[in-house]
Amino acid sequence: MDAQTLIARRIARELRDGMLVNLGIGIPTLVANFVPEGIHVFFQSENGLIGTGPVPEPGMALAWLTDAGGKPVTALPGACAFDSAISFGLIRGGHLDLTVLGGLQVDQNGRLANWMIPGKMVPGMGGAMDLVTGARRVIVAMQHAAKGRSKIVRECSLPLTSDRPVDLVVTELAVIGFPEGRATLLETADGVTVDQVIAATEAELVIPSNVKEGGGASTSYESA
């Protein structure tokens, strides 16, 4: 399994029946492919839809039914459409149970930077700042390192997305949470040791005695 799929599958285990979930572009989008059987999750697309379905069959795309990247999607029975003010009212107002976003850096207190690299790449924050500030639970889906450098850092060198800490970071190596505001290793992926995660991480990691090593954890870390 490639790193992206590994991450998406692990995050999908955090889904619960009835949740309203917003998935960012990239790895987060893949999470929708692994919804556990028997549960119904509402996926919101911030451009104005709840009930986003899979990519349409050839010839069935509608120009006015798209994801937040402008790509054609379908709508499931029970879908609903709304304007951008309602969409962000849902996001900012605490109605979103979960958002899954990509990340450039996460600091050891859980603060995310994911919207620009000054002087180099300035895509803009789009909905990211509202999502991180407003969602009940924020999970960052990202590879553990980029160009050999850990993305889980002591301090973000890039501009922050929000001063609200995220709840969980899921990489191909580990699941990291922030109980008491400090980066804490909760779980390592299949075949990955705690020492390997520590070696690959710039941030100082709290290692609890009950860390689940080697994957296979069946429970989620949803806050009570």
Place this chain on the structure above:
Amino acid sequence: MDAQTLIARRIARELRDGMLVNLGIGIPTLVANFVPEGIHVFFQSENGLIGTGPVPEPGMALAWLTDAGGKPVTALPGACAFDSAISFGLIRGGHLDLTVLGGLQVDQNGRLANWMIPGKMVPGMGGAMDLVTGARRVIVAMQHAAKGRSKIVRECSLPLTSDRPVDLVVTELAVIGFPEGRATLLETADGVTVDQVIAATEAELVIPSNVKEGGGASTSYESA
């Protein structure tokens, strides 16, 4: 013609094609009966409708199609319904061309009091404060005096509805405007002299040389 009809007919001459208009309860409601022929006016009811039509025929009332007093109305073709936030977005946002409201007092600078008599009658302001603050043009429809006392006063003794002055006051005796912020007699009703209006008015009235005495004025005083 009774005083109320007189007032309503005079105000109806201020209507223009395409206007969005909100009529308060009481005399203002009567204005809808005298829309000049050949023009289309959109009447807004702040409980969430544009395109309010007349009272339904017997047996045709719908419990969910009412005016702001909760009384059944009809809807004209092209009507639209909306929630209360949109309704007041229209009102506060300057989209309402005209509102016609009842009044308890108007001071000589044009400020209206129409929502409470402390210790005696406290209906609440409902939409009145937003209407007076937000509509492009505000006309007060009221009888010139109550219990023998002028309602056009030097200073309001009752709590103000807004610090924004109204544009026009229409009574059964006169039409009064507030150019340069001072109560100015623009027109007297049929059979009413300037001196009669002055005698019936507590506020100091500016009497321009071109005041239209005795009614019959065919133009409106819409601001340019």
Place this chain on the structure above:
Amino acid sequence: MKTISLTNAVAMIPAGSSLMIGGFMGVGTPEPLIDELVRQQKSDLTVIANDTASPGIGIGKLISARLVRHLIVSHIGLNPETQQQMIAGELKVDLVPQGTLTERIRAGGSGLGGILTPTGVGTVVEEGKRRIEVDGRDYLLETALRADFALVHAFIADYLGNLSYVLTARNFNPLMAMAAETVLVQTENIVPVGLIAPDHVVTPAPLVDYLVTKG
């Protein structure tokens, strides 16, 4: 979607709760929920609504039953009992301009701390509030409102809980459906999923906690 009986829906509302109740002069008020609040004698309520209708109608029934301790409304003119209880000091009434009330509820539902409105500047409504200047114009800072429960009336709901409203019964209902911890919906019709066109859904299903069934 979770359905719940009328009896159980109201049983979950503790005395002393804050309730947002949809409706405008009783139109669009979830009347069965009101009747059941009276039957179960849920007292000491804080009610946020546009008005108190008139005696015998909608929220007017809660007033007559003296179940309300604190009222946040824009208008009580057509309910003399509300005015009497207020003047007698038995009922605390906060009168809020209607457009300000809509925005405060909307802010509460949308995660905003408040809004700046020109309405009320220079009137008694300004008392105790911050006046803030933006681009040379004065506004009042009006803060967000939320409640423990929203009692919402919808014309149609689907099995998931998507809601649509009818004509002037819409009013405050969709705003309140976003601004309370628990949203209870009484609806005239429940239809299978897919029968409300996505463009005609006004309140998305995830906002709704319970559809109240008859009996």
Place this chain on the structure above:
Amino acid sequence: MKTISLTNAVAMIPAGSSLMIGGFMGVGTPEPLIDELVRQQKSDLTVIANDTASPGIGIGKLISARLVRHLIVSHIGLNPETQQQMIAGELKVDLVPQGTLTERIRAGGSGLGGILTPTGVGTVVEEGKRRIEVDGRDYLLETALRADFALVHAFIADYLGNLSYVLTARNFNPLMAMAAETVLVQTENIVPVGLIAPDHVVTPAPLVDYLVTKG
């Protein structure tokens, strides 16, 4: 309702105007109006929109034609030309969180001076803004936005100008239809009055200044 030809609609927009333009990655953008802006070479524009789509699509065409001087948007990530012009200092870009942008436009259309949002507190977005505390939580004061013209896409309009939208082409369009001095609407279908049910109208006719006809 006043109809206007595409040519005349764009002719009334002076160079240097501020435009709100509906759409999300080009979806729900009134493309014919964009094309005509390019044809008439209306330059020096301020554009308020969610994004600049990508080159060759929607607002991307205005960027490629270098007609935009100032951009107020939430996202430019899929249009490298926008980023190049910005980095080269040829185009002023204000990046605004998307939910803040929606509220600023809504405030402009609703007569509010601004809103208080938690989004952006403690980030670079806070620079130059007032931080206001309400009930112990910090918010940024974000002020209202208005424009000279709104360029709106609707799926259906009736002869009066009532509008309804379709699925994800709705996005910013109804908000912008309230927030500009002059509202120009390009629609896929114009139908007789009465064919859009009152509950399905999203933008009431009095907000619309012109329906743009083809050619």
